Amino acid sequence: MRGFVTLEGVRHAYGGAGTQLAVDNLTLAIEKGEFAAVVGPSGCGKSTLMKLATGLQFPQNGVVTVAGEVVEKPVKIAGMAFQAPTLLPWRTTLDNVLLPLEIVEPHRKRIRRDRAAYRERAEALLAQVGLDGAGDKFPWELSGGMQMRASLCRALVHEPQLLMLDEPFGALDAFTREELWCVIRDIHAASGVTIILVTHDLREAVFLADRIFVMSARPGHILVEKQIDFPRPRDLELTYAAPFQDMVHELRGHIVEARK
Amino acid sequence: MPTSLAIRAAPWVFVIGMLVVWQAAVAIFAIPPFVLPPPTAVAGAIVQYWNAIWYESLFTLGTTMAGFLLAVGFGLALGLFIGWSRTIYAGLYPLMIGFNAVPKVAVVPILVLWFGIGAVPAIITAFLISFFPIVVNVATGLATIEPELEDVLKALGASKLDIMRKVGIPRALPYFFGSLKIAITLAFVGSVISESIASNHGIGNLMLQAQSQFKVPLIFAGLVVLAVEGIAMYAVMAWLEKRMTGWAHRSTGFASS
Incomplete structure (x- = not known):
């Protein structure tokens, strides 16, 4: 498997072996310069994915690579931003x-x-x-x-090569959030940085991402992988167009399924 | 609506008010001066015994400050040590609680046994009683670093020392300076306890002697002097706190996001 960030058959639990798994058999690959979004029900291990990809946690099983190297220590080429x-x-x-x-x-x-x-x-x-x-x-x-x-x-x-965003706009009001979508969109367009965005907001994911990964409930793995082909640069108007709404609706269906 | 002048004047008004009530109560209920001397008698005692009071109060201030400074140094070091890792925190915390629960007055006889009577037990008692809040506050400041921020820095390859220097220690400073206000007050308690039990000097000893000679106004004069010293040192610590960690007071906590 090739890619800038790859996880292959990753299993991880915070309490060590035998405790409840946060993610299991998690496999995905993100290309260099790609804008990937990860969505899923609460507690599906999205944040674990962030920690694995930045070298803050190491998997019990499976392999994580970033920029072609197996992650065995903090990756140092990543920037992170959180909700707070x-x-x-x-x-x-x-x-x-x-x-x-x-x-x-x-x-x-x-x-x-x-x-x-x-x-x-x-x-x-x-x-x-x-x-x-x-x-x-x-x-x-x-x-x-x-x-x-x-x-x-x-x-x-x-100037990180990888930008990890963990629900970065969750605490903001709707208008500010949309403003910041555009900020991130422009940063991505200007710098070509690889971005992994973890979010609950499906509109946000569809508006920003090239590819969306839907995760299952705990222990998390990838249920669906969705290519988003709306042409760039995308305008906020896009979010009111029918194909956009359909995509959000379809993703919502997957999440509802995942929650069961 | 109170003006700023009213707020500034309020502490003085209340102090004077208290003295007036005190004086009036003694007069109205005809309380004998050997039970409760009126403020005027206390003031008289301060004037009359000024030389002794001046010398002994400086002695008490000296032992208190010596014990307090020891507590600051040791408390800061131990607080950093405890706050450094969760394991150390978990291991030492119960021990600290137990230690703090021991009434320090019960320790004084042991100190006398080891160091004889005088300034040394007073300094050590002041130290023992006042280092605890410093340790707890510093350790708490360090232990409550936001995990997200720790992640941001760790992902960049930051060492524990980096995180402590850039985040932990600055973050713990308001806790530390806040704890100094508590610690200095406690330090006075410690030194005076020890002086009353085992010393030939200090305000505690002065009050004990005044008691044995039934000079009740002088006992109260001792209390007044202690209160003044306590307020003065508290004010110094409050000033220091404001000066060193102004950012923590200007912001109303962490601005909401």
Whole structure:
């Protein structure tokens, strides 16, 4: 099996062997530059998939590879964003965005010397998501949507090859959520980064993804794999078109089936 | 609606009000001064014994601060150690609770046995009684890092030390400075207990002697001095807290998302 991110026959339980399985016989492959979405009923092991693909957890059985290498330690080429923006309240937005660079090589060694250049880079990134000039503000001065944008910048600042999004927009209101769909869409189009989006929102999945994986209830495995062929760039208007609605409806059917 | 002036004046008004009620109660109910001396008599005692009070209060302040500073150093170190891993946390926490449950007054005789009477048992008692809240607060601050944020950093290859330096320790600081306000108050309790039992110096000893000589206003003068020192040090800690961790107070918690 080839692909940028692959899981093959993966079985995993958090409590070690013998405890309830989070995922079992999980197999999927995601191509480089692809936008993949993973949907499924609550507790189906979507977050486990994220942890396996970033090297935070290692499978009991099966193999996980990222960029052609078997994952045996944190992958370091991934950026992550979650439903909670988890910005550090004692840092300005800009310093929050710079945080990964203080951790990951080779920036870690350079950041003290090249702080100005890195600041410029972070500011450009903030501008790209519509946060121009907000770099000096503290997180609590930002709205929820703006915090999420900053959180995305933090996930992207070290130019990861893989972006993992775990229900990133779940806590936002409907309009802000749609705005951020477009932000992510544009980031993907501009950078060609491989994205894995875990979500409950089927419209979100269909709007953004190239391919959608429907997971079963626990222990999770892939039930259905759906190619989404709506041409890019996609406009929000698309979400009101009949083929789009049909796709969402069909996926909903799969999830309902999976919940049983 | 209260103006800011009213709010600023309120503490003074209430203190003065309390003194007035106290004075009036003593007069109205004709309470003998050896039971409850009026504030004027207490003030008189402070003036009369000023030299002794000044010296002994500085002595108490010294032992308290010495014990408190030890508690800060040790509490910070142990808090970091305990907060470092869940296993250490699980292992040491019951031990700490048990230790904290022991009334420190019961430890003083042992300290006297080991170190004789004087400043050393007072310092150690102040230390023993005040390090616990510091340990618990620092450890709690470290232990409550958001797991998602830990994941973000770990996926980048961050070591435990990285996570502690970038997230854990800054995050624990408001807890730490908050605990100092509790710890300093407790430190006074510890030093005065020890001084009353086993010392020739300090406000605790001064009050004990005043009691044996039936100088009741002087006992109350001792209490007043302790209260003043306690308030002053509390204010210092509160100021320090505000200065060092302003971000934790400016934000109303973590802004909702």
